[in-house]
Amino acid sequence: MLDRYGPDESYFDALEDAQRNRRGIWANDDNVHPWEFKKQRYRARRAKPKPAPQTPLFDVPETAMFCSMEGCDGQLVEKSGRFGRFLGCTNFPRCRHSRNLNG
Numbered sequence: 891m892l893d894r895y896g897p898d899e900s901y902f903d904a905l906e907d908a909q910r911n912r913r914g915i916w917a918n919d920d921n922v923h924p925w926e927f928k929k930q931r932y933r934a935r936r937a938k939p940k941p942a943p944q945t946p947l948f949d950v951p952e953t954a955m956f957c958s959m960e961g962c963d964g965q966l967v968e969k970s971g972r973f974g975r976f977l978g979c980t981n982f983p984r985c986r987h988s989r990n991l992n993g
Contacts, residue, residue, distance in 0.1 A: 959979070966980075976988050976989065976991055977990075
């Protein structure tokens with residue numbers, strides 16, 4: 891069953907010929923297989939340092955409530971949603987902490 895979907899012998903012959911005569915991607919010595927290229931890009935994205943939290947452009951009022959989530963430096967501000975008004979973190983969507991206005 892697998893032979894039905896696999897490449898036939900002419901594919902392997904053409905591949906060997908291209909490698910031997912250094913044609914196409916085989917002309918360069920620094921070829922990177924697609925899966926290796928994607929892995930390198932993924933690792934580079936993961937290794938990037940996260941940007942520093944932005945400082946608010948407004949003065950912090952004395953009555954400001956700060957987010958209680960660990961590692962979050964946001965403030966709780968009044969927002970409105972599908973179920974009414976609530977307090978939500980200014981660092982949304984990185985921080986999804988919210989508090990009901992009734993309690």
